[in-house]
Amino acid sequence: MTGSLILTTVTRLVFFVVLLFSLYLLLRGHNSPGGGFIAGVMTALGVLLQSIASDLRYVRLVFRAEPRVLAGIGLMTSLTTGLVPMLLGYPFLTSTFGHVHVPGLGEVEIASAFFFDLGVYCVVVGGSLLMMITLAEE
Amino acid sequence: MALVALIFLLPWLGAALLPSLRPLLGRHLGRWVLVPPAASFLITLTFVIPTSHGREVRYTLPWFPALGANFSLWIDGLSVFFALLIAGMGLLIAWYSRYYLDPSERQCRFYAYLLCFMGAMLGLVLSANLLTLFVFWELTSISSFLLIGFWQTRPESLYGARQALLVTVLGGLALLGGLIILYQVTGTLELPELATSSGVIRDSPLYPVILGLVLAGAAAKSAQFPLHFWLPNAMAAPTPVSAYLHSATMVKAGLFLVCRLLPVLGGTEAWMYAVMGIGVVTFFVGGALALQQHDLKALLAYSTISQLGAIMFLYGPGTAESVRAAIFHLFNHATFKGALFLLVGVIEHQAGTRDRRELTGLLPRLPMTGTLAAIAALSMAGVPPFNGFLSKELTYEALLTSPAPVSLGWLLPSIAVAGSLLTVTYSLAIVHGIFFGKPSKTKSDHLHEPAMGMLLAPALLAGMCVLHGAIPRWLDSVLLAPAVFSVIGPQNLPPVMLWHGLSLSALMSLITLLGGAALYVVGGSALGLRSAKPPTLGLNAVYDRGMEAIDRLGTLSTRVFQSGYLKFSVMMTLGFLVLSFTYPWLTKVGTEVKALDLAPVEPYEAALLALLMIGALAVALSRQPLSAVLTLGLVGLLVSFLFVALRAPDLALTQLLIETATLILFLLVLRFLPPFSRETLSRWVRCRDVALSVMVGGLVVVLLLIANGETLYPSIAGYFLEHSLTLGGGRNVVNVIVVDFRGYDTMGEITVLAIAAIGVYSLVKLKRERHQ
Numbered sequence: 001m002t003g004s005l006i007l008t009t010v011t012r013l014v015f016f017v018v019l020l021f022s023l024y025l026l027l028r029g030h031n032s033p034g035g036g037f038i039a040g041v042m043t044a045l046g047v048l049l050q051s052i053a054s055d056l057r058y059v060r061l062v063f064r065a066e067p068r069v070l071a072g073i074g075l076m077t078s079l080t081t082g083l084v085p086m087l088l089g090y091p092f093l094t095s096t097f098g099h100v101h102v103p104g105l106g107e108v109e110i111a112s113a114f115f116f117d118l119g120v121y122c123v124v125v126g127g128s129l130l131m132m133i134t135l136a137e138e
Numbered sequence: 139m140a141l142v143a144l145i146f147l148l149p150w151l152g153a154a155l156l157p158s159l160r161p162l163l164g165r166h167l168g169r170w171v172l173v174p175p176a177a178s179f180l181i182t183l184t185f186v187i188p189t190s191h192g193r194e195v196r197y198t199l200p201w202f203p204a205l206g207a208n209f210s211l212w213i214d215g216l217s218v219f220f221a222l223l224i225a226g227m228g229l230l231i232a233w234y235s236r237y238y239l240d241p242s243e244r245q246c247r248f249y250a251y252l253l254c255f256m257g258a259m260l261g262l263v264l265s266a267n268l269l270t271l272f273v274f275w276e277l278t279s280i281s282s283f284l285l286i287g288f289w290q291t292r293p294e295s296l297y298g299a300r301q302a303l304l305v306t307v308l309g310g311l312a313l314l315g316g317l318i319i320l321y322q323v324t325g326t327l328e329l330p331e332l333a334t335s336s337g338v339i340r341d342s343p344l345y346p347v348i349l350g351l352v353l354a355g356a357a358a359k360s361a362q363f364p365l366h367f368w369l370p371n372a373m374a375a376p377t378p379v380s381a382y383l384h385s386a387t388m389v390k391a392g393l394f395l396v397c398r399l400l401p402v403l404g405g406t407e408a409w410m411y412a413v414m415g416i417g418v419v420t421f422f423v424g425g426a427l428a429l430q431q432h433d434l435k436a437l438l439a440y441s442t443i444s445q446l447g448a449i450m451f452l453y454g455p456g457t458a459e460s461v462r463a464a465i466f467h468l469f470n471h472a473t474f475k476g477a478l479f480l481l482v483g484v485i486e487h488q489a490g491t492r493d494r495r496e497l498t499g500l501l502p503r504l505p506m507t508g509t510l511a512a513i514a515a516l517s518m519a520g521v522p523p524f525n526g527f528l529s530k531e532l533t534y535e536a537l538l539t540s541p542a543p544v545s546l547g548w549l550l551p552s553i554a555v556a557g558s559l560l561t562v563t564y565s566l567a568i569v570h571g572i573f574f575g576k577p578s579k580t581k582s583d584h585l586h587e588p589a590m591g592m593l594l595a596p597a598l599l600a601g602m603c604v605l606h607g608a609i610p611r612w613l614d615s616v617l618l619a620p621a622v623f624s625v626i627g628p629q630n631l632p633p634v635m636l637w638h639g640l641s642l643s644a645l646m647s648l649i650t651l652l653g654g655a656a657l658y659v660v661g662g663s664a665l666g667l668r669s670a671k672p673p674t675l676g677l678n679a680v681y682d683r684g685m686e687a688i689d690r691l692g693t694l695s696t697r698v699f700q701s702g703y704l705k706f707s708v709m710m711t712l713g714f715l716v717l718s719f720t721y722p723w724l725t726k727v728g729t730e731v732k733a734l735d736l737a738p739v740e741p742y743e744a745a746l747l748a749l750l751m752i753g754a755l756a757v758a759l760s761r762q763p764l765s766a767v768l769t770l771g772l773v774g775l776l777v778s779f780l781f782v783a784l785r786a787p788d789l790a791l792t793q794l795l796i797e798t799a800t801l802i803l804f805l806l807v808l809r810f811l812p813p814f815s816r817e818t819l820s821r822w823v824r825c826r827d828v829a830l831s832v833m834v835g836g837l838v839v840v841l842l843l844i845a846n847g848e849t850l851y852p853s854i855a856g857y858f859l860e861h862s863l864t865l866g867g868g869r870n871v872v873n874v875i876v877v878d879f880r881g882y883d884t885m886g887e888i889t890v891l892a893i894a895a896i897g898v899y900s901l902v903k904l905k906r907e908r909h910q
Contacts, residue, residue: 025791030868033787035876041795048802068899071892078885091200093881097867111867113877116884120877123888127895128799134902135806 011053015062018046026121030109036117040124047125048132056137067130074122081116142197142211145181145221146264146274148174149228149257153250160246168236171249175232175256179225182218189218190616192628196266196330206327212266215620219465220263220394222617223472224387228256230476230595231382237592238378238483248288248376255281259387263394268317268327271395275313275359278388279306285383286375298371301681305368309358313395316351319344333401340406349403352395353412360392362450363420366443367677373435377483380435385442385479386472393446393468396453397461400625404456417451418553420444425560429567434482434492438475441518441564445471448557452533458629459536462622466634467529469618470517473606474526477514477599478568481507484588484596485572494567499577503585506593508573510600517603519565519654520558520647525607527647528634530558534643555650562654570658610634709830716833719841734846743783750776763811771801788872 029035097111152174258277287299424444517524774797866874
């Protein structure tokens with residue numbers, strides 16, 4: 001699937017913007033519209049756009065992560081955020097949050113739910129890419 | 139907690155590490171496998187002294203406290219007794235398997251399955267909560283399935299494995315039902331608490347249901363009539379597995395459960411007659427069928443069924459004496475039957491056959507094997523001074539001394555004598571039929587004893603038969619009596635002795651032995667060997683018919699519902715949806731729609747909705763797949779604008795992205811689709827499609843109107859809005875709900891997503907590989 005030169009060039013540039021924006025959505029998700037799911041779909045779409053404009057070999061070059069592995073890692077991450085509280089004597093998936101002072105940024109909130117969301121992000125990216133790339137290769 | 143949990147975690151740890159350690163261990167794999175069972179055995183040993191003094195330990199880890207499900211462990215006499223039995227037998231079996239398995243077999247897999255089973259079984263007997271117990275219960279069924287089917291290329295292994303799984307899991311389902319009802323009645327699933335509220339349970343109108351379901355589960359697991367038929371087929375497993383799972387431990391899980399629930403459900407007439415009824419029938423059916431088997435393992439399987447029935451029978455009266463006899467027999471059965479199975483494995487390993495008709499006069503060739511088998515079989519027959527004699531004496535005494543209404547006069551002792559008579563007969567058939575008589579020419583010429591190590595495990599078990607028979611006091615005081623007391627409470631029971639004078643029970647033993655011997659002499663030696671095929675009760679055929687019927691039903695429903703036309707599938711789904719909602723709505727709810735409290739519709743919202751409708755119509759009317767997909771994308775975009783207008787930014791963003799993803803996916807697969815068919819649809823087909831569409835649309839509208847007017851429960855939205863920041867630490871309520879308040883749901887959803895992705899991947903990959 002190779003398209004026009006313009007499309008290829010533009011999407012290669014746009015890809016990183018999309019990736020950055022999706023990370024932004026992921027990070028701010030707890031307090032403003034966004035979150036792991038949306039960010040995950042957006043990342044997957046960015047990669048998919050690449051695969052349509054360029055080809056899968058280029059995508060594999062830019063996006064090194066193996067979707068299957070990524071989905072597995074995501075599931076493990078989310079499960080671990082659920083299990084850690086159990087080790088500390090709380091029920092499964094108990095969440096907590098705190099504030100950390102980072103020089104230059106001020107108060108930054110860190111919620112344990114963020115790691116859960118990170119897992120969701122990885123599963124969504126891995127899962128949807130696995131599906132899309134498999135179908136695209138067909 | 140940690141130490142107790144290690145008892146069943148160590149085997150699992152071993153099973154998990156085994157595949158990765160295999161290259162490291164190499165030839166010594168079989169030796170290192172002994173470590174987890176040995177460690178579990180030693181850890182359990184440390185609990186023997188405390189529990190023999192009547193102390194018990196309980197550990198509870200809350201799991202779903204709101205549902206009564208805790209992960210709780212219970213160390214008492216009974217669980218320590220069973221745990222030692224399981225770990226000890228496991229150790230012997232693992233040792234024996236080194237000699238039994240050919241080096242070319244997939245040993246690592248075998249040992250991993252075996253350790254998995256051991257962990258599950260140890261967990262089962264250590265559970266204090268019935269749900270914890272149930273989880274382990276099912277795990278034993280699954281590991282049993284894997285072990286029976288170990289020889290994957292043999293059709294009988296696969297058949298036996300599937301049958302064992304289906305029967306025991308079906309029983310497990312009944313058990314789960316019983317446990318849930320039990321929880322409804324008592325509000326707890328902790329065994330110690332259940333025992334204190336046994337009065338409530340017995341008076342409950344649901345008591346017969348609970349009893350029936352629980353006993354069905356136990357009967358399926360312990361191969362009780364009429365669910366016994368899976369056990370002989372499970373003999374397709376490697377012999378160490380048969381000795382371990384299908385004789386010494388797993389099939390005793392049902393008996394263990396009945397024993398644990400005796401203080402909870404026992405003591406009623408229903409219990410007594412049900413348990414004794416199942417036991418008696420199984421006792422006789424197993425014994426009678428055992429006599430007629432050609433295959434030695436099948437003989438042992440039916441004999442196991444019979445002995446399990448005898449133990450089940452003893453739980454019926456529930457007196458101190460009968461429970462003691464049951465526990466004794468349970469232990470003794472594990473020793474002598476374990477030994478017999480392992481020795482049959484030796485014979486099979488050396489002679490290459492297990493057919494009784496081909497095996498005679500083996501004693502001169504296999505003197506050691508023969509002696510050990512004779513000890514074990516005579517112990518099974520109840521010949522003094524072996525331990526089988528003890529348990530039979532205890533059985534007779536328990537039945538003679540049980541209070542009047544329980545003993546049913548002379549009936550129970552006579553039943554026990556008659557059943558044991560059969561036991562004597564088939565025990566003699568093993569000893570005399572195989573090891574004595576004229577040696578058969580074909581098989582015995584090149585026969586010789588196996589490596590000494592292979593005989594070690596059966597020798598230890600046979601030694602236990604002698605030792606425990608001679609000095610029963612040792613094991614009784616530290617292991618067996620505490621197990622009995624943890625079921626029926628501390629009691630003063632007379633000591634167990636090999637010989638306690640000329641009593642009625644001794645006389646009954648004599649009758650049994652003489653009668654059994656006479657039966658064997660008169661006709662037993664040839665019994666069943668004349669017929670070409672051993673008889674069954676036709677239950678296997680019933681099972682086969684059932685499986686065939688399920689297959690046919692599956693084919694039929696596939697043919698009806700999976701016609702291959704997407705349009706038809708969608709029509710079926712939507713039509714069913716309309717029917718299933720319309721019917722109760724018309725008959726029960728009524729057509730009244732409550733007063734609506736609707737917000738005014740802004741002009742731009744109305745415009746959006748109008749556009750949406752036009753878009754949807756355009757999709758339906760488009761003539762090309764490409765234009766249909768693009769218009770569908772347009773509709774999706776409009777919906778996401780609508781979400782923006784309704785101030786739901788998260789929803790709008792998600793909708794936008796998903797719409798994009800759908801569109802791209804469509805474009806990816808579009809080239810595989812044929813162009814829309816040009817054929818003109820008949821008038822009636824058009825009418826039908828339009829009518830169905832209108833009905834579905836109308837249904838959704840009506841449902842929305844009804845839902846808007848009804849508030850069955852107070853809305854939970856307020857709680858989320860209020861606590862999102864304080865409890866979840868986030869201002870985006872939607873996100874806090876997804877990752878925190880409803881994290882459990884999300885966990886499930888991402889799991890489903892991952893599974894679906896793997897499903898698509900493997901389907902496409904599979905197809906591609908098949909093409910190549």
